[in-house]
Amino acid sequence: MTLLVTGGAGFIGSNFVLDWFAAPATQGEPVVTLDALTYAGNPENLAALQGDARHTLVQGDICDRALVDQLLARHRPRAIVHFAAESHVDRSIHGPGAFMRTNVEGTFTLLEAARAYWSALEADAKAAFRFHHVSTDEVYGSLGPGDAAFTETHPYEPNSPYSASKAASDHLVRAWHHTYGLPVLTTNCSNNYGPYHFPEKLIPLMIVNALAGKPLPVYGDGQQVRDWLYVGDHCSAIRAVLAGGRLGEVYNIGGWNEKPNLEIVHTVCALLDELAPAAERGVVSSTSGQAVQRYAELITHVKDRPGHDRRYAIDARKIERELGWRPAETFDTGIRKTVQWYLAHGDWVARVQSGAYRDWVATNYAQR
Ligand code: NAD
Ligand code: DAU
Numbered sequence: 001m002t003l004l005v006t007g008g009a010g011f012i013g014s015n016f017v018l019d020w021f022a023a024p025a026t027q028g029e030p031v032v033t034l035d036a037l038t039y040a041g042n043p044e045n046l047a048a049l050q051g052d053a054r055h056t057l058v059q060g061d062i063c064d065r066a067l068v069d070q071l072l073a074r075h076r077p078r079a080i081v082h083f084a085a086e087s088h089v090d091r092s093i094h095g096p097g098a099f100m101r102t103n104v105e106g107t108f109t110l111l112e113a114a115r116a117y118w119s120a121l122e123a124d125a126k127a128a129f130r131f132h133h134v135s136t137d138e139v140y141g142s143l144g145p146g147d148a149a150f151t152e153t154h155p156y157e158p159n160s161p162y163s164a165s166k167a168a169s170d171h172l173v174r175a176w177h178h179t180y181g182l183p184v185l186t187t188n189c190s191n192n193y194g195p196y197h198f199p200e201k202l203i204p205l206m207i208v209n210a211l212a213g214k215p216l217p218v219y220g221d222g223q224q225v226r227d228w229l230y231v232g233d234h235c236s237a238i239r240a241v242l243a244g245g246r247l248g249e250v251y252n253i254g255g256w257n258e259k260p261n262l263e264i265v266h267t268v269c270a271l272l273d274e275l276a277p278a279a280e281r282g283v284v285s286s287t288s289g290q291a292v293q294r295y296a297e298l299i300t301h302v303k304d305r306p307g308h309d310r311r312y313a314i315d316a317r318k319i320e321r322e323l324g325w326r327p328a329e330t331f332d333t334g335i336r337k338t339v340q341w342y343l344a345h346g347d348w349v350a351r352v353q354s355g356a357y358r359d360w361v362a363t364n365y366a367q368r
Pocket of ligand 2: 088089090135218220226305
């Protein structure tokens, strides 16, 4: 019994692999992580598993069919959990090509490799095999203020190159089930936050910028609404679907926690004021040169994201009804843990802010 996890060195994937070995129900089942280690993939996220015979990290590309075939033949996994993707909407606006390649072509390659492997399995192993596709609420498009939350039957209306590429991958997964009978599961989740979140995304970017006295760039009026879920809860939901989800079904995963971006940024600032006061740390504003008293002073409204979706909301009743899953964290407990994690892991933050990171920040924010 082994799992093949793609993208397991990224934010959610690494949390999933670490939680997998910590969760008693998984009984230490071995994991093979396949990850290209792009800018977003970091083997340091999995450092706690170094030397642990139950875990193997393979650096490689999901578009490399020969490599995927070889891994399937060697490790004989009973499931593939597919996280690998280009995941950042702003990057997809600046350079959509990588999103089409990894998210569409990569998912296609994995599906074909999985189909060949699964077709040749003995009856019992064939019946037990699962291809779990990890996707996003962004495929459903944008909601108005009074609209009902996304259910699993909401029409697909992706608006960004990222969400279009994820929508395409969802459709491929669906088609491989309906046409070839591949035993697939798809989960569509809302915005995650927590440890190992790369600081290009809203919450970690705000934490690291605030501590450095840099502007906190809020796109447009900051009233765009997202549903936020602590990453550990996403991992437990995936384990629940993998264990008990019905084949070919889609499960929405969410935190029942809709908040406008500006409120999120103020919450992060207030927690930093409490846990790491700017005056005590001697934080100086990088733009005014003045000492910072309250981190919220650094909030700066900047040009909006093109095609910015206004609101996402997830109706997560199906996964609760069928599998008994609900998030364990509230936003208050999750965001406090997250801020504390970043304060305790300054070395990790410093190491991921490489030259390539600084180039991206210049590309995305210089013209705003
Ligand atoms: P991430 O960008 O942090 O990690 C992606 C990982 O995939 C990285 O480790 C990267 O090296 C790897 N990767 C990229 N291209 C690859 C390739 N061609 N071959 C092999 N590995 C490759 O992303 P994340 O936030 O952890 O998201 C993981 C998955 O969850 C994605 O599929 C994303 O669409 C989905 N998702 C994310 C969120 C969120 O809030 N972050 C919410 C819902 C769904
Ligand atoms: O909804 C799930 C999705 O959530 C995932 O599928 C994506 O992989 C993940 O990146 C995330 O997408 P978002 O675009 O919602 O996340 P991001 O953190 O980039 O932005 C969250 C909100 O904050 C969004 O409305 C844009 C805004 N924002 C973001 C950044 C980086 C800002 O206002 N300022 C910023 O600097």
